[in-house]
Amino acid sequence: MRKTLQRLAVIAFWLMVWTAASLCIANDLILVSPLRVLLRLSELAITVPFWLTIAQSFARIIAGFALGALIASMLAILASRFSLLFQLLEPLMLTVKSIPVASFIILVLIWISPANLAIIISFLMVLPILYTNVLKGIQNTDPQLLEMAAVFRISKLRKLRYLYVAQVMPFFVSGCSIALGMCWKAGVAAEIIGLPDDSLGEMLYNAKLYLNTADIFTWTLVIILISLVFEKLFMLGIRLLQKRLERI
Amino acid sequence: MTLYLDSAAMPLLQICSLNKSFGDRQVLRDFNCSIMAGEIVSFAGPSGHGKTTLLRIIMSLQEPDSGKLRWCGHPRISAVFQEDRLCANLSALANCLLVVSDEERRSSVSETLKQLGLASHEQQPVGELSGGQQRRVALARALVSDYDLLILDEPFKGLDPETKDDVIAYTKANVANKTVILVTHDKLEAKAMDARIIELTESSS
Numbered sequence: 001m002r003k004t005l006q007r008l009a010v011i012a013f014w015l016m017v018w019t020a021a022s023l024c025i026a027n028d029l030i031l032v033s034p035l036r037v038l039l040r041l042s043e044l045a046i047t048v049p050f051w052l053t054i055a056q057s058f059a060r061i062i063a064g065f066a067l068g069a070l071i072a073s074m075l076a077i078l079a080s081r082f083s084l085l086f087q088l089l090e091p092l093m094l095t096v097k098s099i100p101v102a103s104f105i106i107l108v109l110i111w112i113s114p115a116n117l118a119i120i121i122s123f124l125m126v127l128p129i130l131y132t133n134v135l136k137g138i139q140n141t142d143p144q145l146l147e148m149a150a151v152f153r154i155s156k157l158r159k160l161r162y163l164y165v166a167q168v169m170p171f172f173v174s175g176c177s178i179a180l181g182m183c184w185k186a187g188v189a190a191e192i193i194g195l196p197d198d199s200l201g202e203m204l205y206n207a208k209l210y211l212n213t214a215d216i217f218t219w220t221l222v223i224i225l226i227s228l229v230f231e232k233l234f235m236l237g238i239r240l241l242q243k244r245l246e247r248i
Numbered sequence: 249m250t251l252y253l254d255s256a257a258m259p260l261l262q263i264c265s266l267n268k269s270f271g272d273r274q275v276l277r278d279f280n281c282s283i284m285a286g287e288i289v290s291f292a293g294p295s296g297h298g299k300t301t302l303l304r305i306i307m308s309l310q311e312p313d314s315g316k317l318r319w320c321g322h323p324r325i326s327a328v329f330q331e332d333r334l335c336a337n338l339s340a341l342a343n344c345l346l347v348v349s350d351e352e353r354r355s356s357v358s359e360t361l362k363q364l365g366l367a368s369h370e371q372q373p374v375g376e377l378s379g380g381q382q383r384r385v386a387l388a389r390a391l392v393s394d395y396d397l398l399i400l401d402e403p404f405k406g407l408d409p410e411t412k413d414d415v416i417a418y419t420k421a422n423v424a425n426k427t428v429i430l431v432t433h434d435k436l437e438a439k440a441m442d443a444r445i446i447e448l449t450e451s452s453s
Contacts, residue, residue, distance in 0.1 A: 144329070144331060144333050145333060145335065147307075147309050147329075147333070148327075148329065148333040150308075150309070151307050151309070151325055151326075151327050152326065152327075152346075152347040152389075152393055153324065154346060154347060158346065162335060162338065162342075162346055163335065166335060166337045166338075246337060246338055246342065247342075248338075248341075248342045248345040248346060
């Protein structure tokens with residue numbers, strides 16, 4: 001309860017700073033007030049295209065995230081078993097991690113249609129992060145527990161479910177937390193460059209084109225809110241899944 | 249299913265001329281012994297004389313430098329390790345169920361935990377239990393597993409004297425007619441378990 005109050009107080013403080021700054025500047029073209037953003041949000045929220053835009057961008061970015069998480073986890077499992085694959089993947093993951101997002105966006109845009117750009121970019125953001133984290137989790141699995149499993153002849157499936165999952169989960173969760181944030185940033189950046197129809201990126205681009213600062217702030221707030229809500233729900237889902245998996 | 253060809257005549261395990269070194273330090277030197285089926289044997293001796301190494305070799309977790317282990321059949325092993333080796337996130341019950349395969353034995357897990365004074369901690373994650381309670385969970389896990397040879401590496405360490413007596417009595421009653429290898433620094437524990445004591449001395453280590 002005290003923590004919640006503290007958090008609310010921090011939010012209120014920054015909202016006051018924002019309001020004060022917008023009052024001082026007194027120019028909506030440069031900085032709009034939080035109230036103006038809320039009003040614009042309430043106007044947009046009652047329209048169908050608003051929700052359609054969110055749904056389309058959400059589906060693209062999360063599809064890229066899910067695909068990335070799945071493939072990264074599978075590759076990490078295989079790389080932990082086969083050192084040749086680990087050696088092959090090491091420079092690839094390092095390269096993907098080092099290449100600037102903008103370079104990826106432009107390059108991928110040459111190969112595929114703008115509609116699918118955000119999926120590929122989100123995927124590429126998630127892949128090296130989760131691959132590294134899951135692999136680290138597998139490599140950090142307690143060897144004493146694995147010896148215990150060998151002595152007690154615990155089946156491979158049980159070992160995977162009760163030993164590996166528990167050991168890898170903290171690494172997977174922290175990787176997901178970082179990757180989700182990156183996905184939204186890079187995914188929306190990809191949409192701004194690729195401009196697929198009815199996307200969050202297109203809305204931000206148009207707002208910038210028509211110097212509609214209120215819309216820029218509103219759509220940015222929408223992106224922050226969706227990514228935060230999704231991250232919380234995703235982490236809750238992971239926790240519930242882990243609890244279910246730990247039940248014997 | 250019995251695994252013994254002729255358990256009355258043949259030892260379950262024969263250890264022949266076992267040698268093991270770690271760098272310059274030889275922990276086992278030409279060690280020999282036989283363990284009969286249904287017998288309780290206690291390896292005794294000061295720290296660093298290779299007791300745990302010997303257990304690790306018996307459990308196939310370590311290779312000897314030379315020497316042989318001759319088994320009668322393929323006995324299933326259960327163990328209390330020197331460390332508890334429990335899954336901290338799982339409950340006491342789940343840790344025990346992890347090593348139990350058939351439904352019938354699952355029902356005995358709760359009873360074993362109860363007998364070891366852990367009834368009220370059955371559903372608690374092991375990571376939240378005290379050291380002594382965790383030790384008892386490790387012992388319960390070893391006892392409920394389906395085994396022919398039970399290996400106990402200092403199974404009663406960290407238990408308060410009163411609890412220890414109860415736990416030893418329960419363990420002894422549960423391993424009747426089973427083959428047990430016990431490692432303990434406390435000869436009273438070995439005597440309480442009616443174990444044949446084999447000293448690991450300088451000559452063997």
